[in-house]
Amino acid sequence: MRCSICEDAAVARSSRSRKLLCSSHFMEAFEDQVAETLKAGRMIEDGDRIAVALSGGKDSTVLLYVLKKILAGEAVELFAITIDEGIKGYREDTIGYARRISEDLCVELKMISFRDEFGSDLDRIAKGRDQAPCTFCGVLRKSALNRAARDLGATKLATGHNLDDEAQSVMMNYLKGDIERLFRLSPRRPRPGLVPRIKPLRHIAEKEVALYGILAGVYPEAPECPYAHSSLRFEIRRMMNGLERDHPGTKGSVLRGFEKILSSAEDRPAVTPLSCCRICGEPSVGDLCKACHLLGRSR
Incomplete structure (x- = not known):
């Protein structure tokens, strides 16, 4: 198969344009889409000090790489925050990669640990509890990220949530009937004490984020979190992947539908x-x- 633009060998079909693209045109289209998302959502302004939540996994690594590239020459400052939750046999590798990619990109990295923030590692915190480890991890990591970003003077906190993540979150809250939490997913509802979050990859499918990372040479060979299978999100992910396989475009439709709900509720208290x-x-x-x-x- 040949690229629809230059006739070089194609590496993928863009889920957005449906064109076959070679590696260089795929990367260009990816970066253009991130730039458009930033502009359309008014996510970044001159003078911003942007903290990137860098786990060392593929999504956050690609996010840091592409923001560094797109924002070169802009009047913004970029740095990274890595949270060490304390998951034995897993976080050592991903934290090591977070350090390496930060050094390669000349981006300042701030390390925060659950042990320092909460007095214990996730492994110990979750041991013997009724709640799944992912419940503790999600809540505590979010708290630690916000506190660190705020203390370091960040005006925005960028996370690597992709289209798959966003569709899963919307569906989880639909199924729970949790309207309050659903509206918290809104990217433009600033709240006192919380550093505004931006999600530049939110319209890009997980597989395309992974491919970009591979082509850019920054894809981390990271193991899967040992706790991942215990979460509700894992079940929702499996369900959404099945729907996407049988009905292509489902994930995008879920996110677009949610955005329409948000736009129709702009005057909502x-x-x-x-x-x-x-x-x-x-x-x-x-x-x-x-x-x-x-x-x-x-x-």
């Missing part, structure tokens, strides 16, 4: 106002934040 957690002082719904609640802190 803001989600529940935030207060400060009486234990740690972080933004919370009620007097105790989710992190402190999960950790069993009462005073």
Whole structure:
């Protein structure tokens, strides 16, 4: 098969344009799509100090690489934050890759650990608990990222969520009937105490993010998290992949439908106002934040 643009050997068919593309034109189209997402969502402004949540996995690695490339010469500052949750036999490799890619791109990296932030590693925190380890990991990592980004003066926190991730999150909240949490997925609802999050890869399929990483030479050979199979998201992911296989375009339709709901609810009152957690002082719904609640802190 030949590239629809230059007749070189094609490496993929773009899910966006449906054109067959060679490696160079695929990468160009990928970068253009990220740039368009940034512009359309007004995600970045001159003078921004952008923290990239860098796990060392493929999505966050590609995000850091492509932002570094796209924003070269722009009046913005880029740095990375890596959270070490403390998952034995897994995080050592991905953290090592996060360090290497940051050094290769000359991007400052700040390391934060669950042990320093919460007094213990995820392995110990989740041991013997009723909740799945992913529940603790998601809540505590989000809290640690926000606190670190805010303390380091970030004006935006960029995460590597791709189309698959976004569609899964929307579907999870649909199935739970959790409208409050669903509206928190909105990329443009700033809230006091929370560093605004941006998701430049949110319209790009996971497989295309992976291919870009391979072609750019930054794809990390990272193992799968040992806790991944215990989460509800894993089940939703499997379901969504099945629907996408049988009905191509399902993931994009789910996200576009959610965005239409958001646009029709622009005048909707803001989600529940935030207060400060009486234990740690972080933004919370009620007097105790989710992190402190999960950790069993009462005073």
